[in-house]
Amino acid sequence: MVTVLDTGGVVPSVSQRRWRARLSRGLILWIFGFYVLAPLYAGARFALQNDNGNFSFHSVAVIPAQAGFTDAFWYSTRLAVVTVIGVLLLVVPTIVYAHLRAPAVRPVLEVISLLPIVFPPIVLILGFMHTAPTWLLIWPYHLAVLYVVISLPFVYRSLDAGLLALDLGTLVEAGRSLGARITTIVWRVILPNLSSALVSSVALVVALVYSEYTMASFQVTPTLPVWIAQFSLSDGHITTAAAMLSLVGAWILLAVVLVADLGRLQWRQRRAQK
Known part of the structure; x- marks a missing residue:
């Protein structure tokens, strides 16, 4: 015996449900796009607008000629290189060993990699300045030690996901x-x-070094974010243009990573088909 329940309403058709789903997805995408793009549009408009209200690329063209920009940019670049080398030398051997020889240690490493998120950057930099030895504090790139720490959550998860996608047992036995x-x-x-x-991890570390301000503000040599904050008192249009360029540079770097990854996957697929 089958009992039919009367819900007292009209059940929407399949087409109506699909229309509502598309409408909700479109609405969410529009809201998210406005939330992300509206500040970028406002910043780009302010950077490319002079005092008379006319649009000009003068603020972008004069950035390299500003006092301190070249030194801050190249110092951030060298700092990014040192940070990338340090974090890869620390994380890659550790995570590969954990996946191959000590799988039980992986939960412990995951918890350790999350600790930099728990502590604010101001706590880390003050603790480092009061406890680090003198020879490390006078090293021009001692800030890279802290950047290695705060980049652990991103680098560890990126490499861990990459290793989980591999059949390590089969590769090692072969x-x-x-x-x-x-x-x-x-x-x-x-x-x-x-x-x-690895390339994704490098891109995340570089983006972090070029955008971190709290720790860098305590150092003698200014990084690019510190220069932007200090120079903003002189000319807000130029500093906004520099900030927008750094953001666009990070986007280009991530786009190159994605294109290279897609190209590598397509090359492997074509090679496997042959």
């Missing part, structure tokens, strides 16, 4: 069956398969 050492397997088999995760 390499050992061919007589390769574990170091050779890691260098010639595992790391090439982690190229997309």
